[in-house]
Amino acid sequence: MKLWHSFSKELILSSKSWYFYIELGMAIVLLVILVFVVPEDFDSKGKDYLYLDLPQVVQDRYMKNLLEEDLDTITEQVELEADNQIYSAKLYETKESKIYLLESREALDAISNSERVPVVHVRVNEDQQIVYTYYLQGYETRKLQNLLLVYHNRLAGHDVIEDYSNRIEVRRLYEDSAPLNDKENMIPVFLTFNGSLMSLFIIAAYIFLDKSEGIIKAYAITASSVWHYLLSKIGVIIVTSIMTSLIITIPIMGNQPNYPAMMLFLVTSGFFAASLGLLLTSFFKDIVEAFGAMYIVIVIMIMPEWLFSYWQTIDSKRHCPCKGASQNDKKNIHYIFTGYENQCKELHHLVHSCCTGYFCRPH
Amino acid sequence: MIKVKNLYHSYNNDENYAVNDVNFEIEKGEIFGFLGPSGAGKSTTQNILVGLLQLQKGEVEVAGYDVKHIKDKMFNKIGMSFEQSNVYSKMSGIENLEFYRKLFDVKTRDPKELIKLVGLDGKENTKAGKYSKGMKHRLTFARSMINNPELWFLDEPTTGLDPSIAANIKDIIKQENEKGATVFLTTHNMYIADELCDRVAFIVDGKIRLIDSPKALKLKYGEKLVDVEYLKNGELIKEQLSTVAESEKARIVEVISNYDIQTMHTKEATLEEIFIKVTGRGLV
Numbered sequence: 001m002k003l004w005h006s007f008s009k010e011l012i013l014s015s016k017s018w019y020f021y022i023e024l025g026m027a028i029v030l031l032v033i034l035v036f037v038v039p040e041d042f043d044s045k046g047k048d049y050l051y052l053d054l055p056q057v058v059q060d061r062y063m064k065n066l067l068e069e070d071l072d073t074i075t076e077q078v079e080l081e082a083d084n085q086i087y088s089a090k091l092y093e094t095k096e097s098k099i100y101l102l103e104s105r106e107a108l109d110a111i112s113n114s115e116r117v118p119v120v121h122v123r124v125n126e127d128q129q130i131v132y133t134y135y136l137q138g139y140e141t142r143k144l145q146n147l148l149l150v151y152h153n154r155l156a157g158h159d160v161i162e163d164y165s166n167r168i169e170v171r172r173l174y175e176d177s178a179p180l181n182d183k184e185n186m187i188p189v190f191l192t193f194n195g196s197l198m199s200l201f202i203i204a205a206y207i208f209l210d211k212s213e214g215i216i217k218a219y220a221i222t223a224s225s226v227w228h229y230l231l232s233k234i235g236v237i238i239v240t241s242i243m244t245s246l247i248i249t250i251p252i253m254g255n256q257p258n259y260p261a262m263m264l265f266l267v268t269s270g271f272f273a274a275s276l277g278l279l280l281t282s283f284f285k286d287i288v289e290a291f292g293a294m295y296i297v298i299v300i301m302i303m304p305e306w307l308f309s310y311w312q313t314i315d316s317k318r319h320c321p322c323k324g325a326s327q328n329d330k331k332n333i334h335y336i337f338t339g340y341e342n343q344c345k346e347l348h349h350l351v352h353s354c355c356t357g358y359f360c361r362p363h
Numbered sequence: 364m365i366k367v368k369n370l371y372h373s374y375n376n377d378e379n380y381a382v383n384d385v386n387f388e389i390e391k392g393e394i395f396g397f398l399g400p401s402g403a404g405k406s407t408t409q410n411i412l413v414g415l416l417q418l419q420k421g422e423v424e425v426a427g428y429d430v431k432h433i434k435d436k437m438f439n440k441i442g443m444s445f446e447q448s449n450v451y452s453k454m455s456g457i458e459n460l461e462f463y464r465k466l467f468d469v470k471t472r473d474p475k476e477l478i479k480l481v482g483l484d485g486k487e488n489t490k491a492g493k494y495s496k497g498m499k500h501r502l503t504f505a506r507s508m509i510n511n512p513e514l515w516f517l518d519e520p521t522t523g524l525d526p527s528i529a530a531n532i533k534d535i536i537k538q539e540n541e542k543g544a545t546v547f548l549t550t551h552n553m554y555i556a557d558e559l560c561d562r563v564a565f566i567v568d569g570k571i572r573l574i575d576s577p578k579a580l581k582l583k584y585g586e587k588l589v590d591v592e593y594l595k596n597g598e599l600i601k602e603q604l605s606t607v608a609e610s611e612k613a614r615i616v617e618v619i620s621n622y623d624i625q626t627m628h629t630k631e632a633t634l635e636e637i638f639i640k641v642t643g644r645g646l647v
Contacts, residue, residue, distance in 0.1 A: 016453040017453065213449055213451070218450070221413055221438055222463065223437075
């Protein structure tokens with residue numbers, strides 16, 4: 001009963017404090033961002049820029065193939081701006097990528113310079129073979145470079161890849177689940193931010209407020225245990241966290257989520273963050289003194305992410321030929337890969353797949 | 364009610380003791396004054412007794428409980444009024460008391476009755492944050508009575524209060540004591556100690572220098588003299604006469620009988636004077 005009285009008192013007190021409304025306000029702000037700013041699907045399609053320096057007959061056949069894959073089977077005429085110049089291009093939008101067919105080599109160079117994206121020059125050589133020249137930017141991984149080399153090596157590459165990819169079996173473990181859209185995918189991040197990070201700060205603020213008012217001493221001279229006091233604080237933080245999370249989740253997700261599992265996540269993450277906040281408050285007199293320690297704790301908590309990013313960077317630098325070059329040098333470095341291929345349709349999928357970091361099975 | 368034996372406490376866990384070999388006992392129903400200047404070790408001792416500070420060295424028994432192993436139940440018997448008011452500023456006076464009464468396992472007092480007792484009636488529904496310093500202090504004082512404490516710790520109970528309210532607080536302390544409450548009064552106000560306490564302890568630099576009743580101390584350290592001012596032929600005469608020597612006792616009677624007395628004071632020593640005499644220190 002004493003725990004319940006402490007908890008209900010804390011709820012009343014928190015409803016009278018600014019922190020409570022800051023949390024609610026923050027949840028509403030995040031909801032507004034999700035509803036009005038974050039699109040359901042980010043434009044994550046890769047953009048491929050090609051210049052077909054080919055005889056008209058081959059070009060027509062190439063474009064006919066692209067048109068078959070185009071979502072609305074209509075070639076869109078667009079204008080691209082690069083280096084303060086406007087260039088015309090044909091746009092084909094497939095499921096995976098947006099393919100821009102440029103009209104000149106000059107346009108290709110301008111796009112490569114200004115957009116800092118890989119571009120492809122497709123031409124016919126003296127032996128009447130189609131040659132693909134990739135102008136890379138220097139940030140591409142060795143894996144991508146190798147893949148392009150292998151892919152265009154007819155003897156060792158394409159057949160092997162196709163054969164391999166044909167043998168890949170993809171099974172869905174949860175048949176009734178559907179992937180989340182980009183807006184929905186943002187919710188866990190917001191819940192973690194609002195539930196855990198805010199819990200850490202707000203419980204510290206509550207405790208320091210009690211300290212400054214001398215409430216803790218008065219509570220200590222009662223027949224109620226210290227753990228009642230602490231648990232009631234944590235309880236209030238968790239309830240607030242659940243309320244703010246529901247404010248964000250229900251309007252966006254409706255009844256889709258597994259709410260019991262979400263509650264479990266909120267309770268455990270809130271409990272952890274609040275406990276950490278309590279631990280910090282026991283070492284410091286006020287919130288100003290505690291800020292330094294809180295910063296250190298947050299840094300420690302995000303350190304795994306830093307290390308992960310660091311090793312990724314090290315890994316890519318190890319394979320990057322422009323390692324050690326200045327930023328200015330890098331700007332001017334283009335890695336040119338040349339391969340031979342005549343199945344241009346598949347090439348586009350592969351280029352797109354590699355550029356966006358995913359491997360998908362070529363159609 | 365309280366037994367303290369060889370109590371030591373050091374804030375830095377070294378030999379620099381804030382409380383140094385303190386020993387005393389308080390009987391049930393007694394009002395015990397713990398007197399000393401700021402930093403003498405009064406609050407440290409009191410905080411150890413109520414468990415706000417951990418017992419480092421020594422033996423302490425409070426209300427029948429060993430302070431080394433404090434149990435929540437002990438606080439059903441204890442009440443404490445802090446020098447610095449510490450109430451929930453976002454709750455009203457009555458809400459503060461209603462909340463605290465639920466934290467005890469014993470029969471508690473009616474918050475409205477306590478509000479009235481300390482003169483806060485009419486303000487009970489105002490947020491404590493809007494109270495004046497004196498009102499907050501009275502609310503803190505009222506809260507300390509909520510569980511009908513057998514042992515009542517009062518830390519400077521009249522500090523910052525105007526004289527009429529301070530008198531009211533003193534009356535309440537006397538009444539509660541008459542009902543059986545044992546009072547541990549921490550103060551540097553010797554007049555309150557003199558008026559209320561059955562016994563007082565003088566503490567300086569962490570050590571108790573003396574424990575006795577105010578009356579006994581006055582007898583021991585006071586001078587048995589009377590200062591008298593009277594008019595003789597229109598002229599104001601001052602005399603200091605002994606209340607012990609037979610000749611001067613007769614002179615006192617003569618002066619009272621024959622002259623117009625203007626003022627007359629016994630030269631009884633105050634507790635403050637005795638404190639200075641005993642400790643060589645003032646009370647500030």
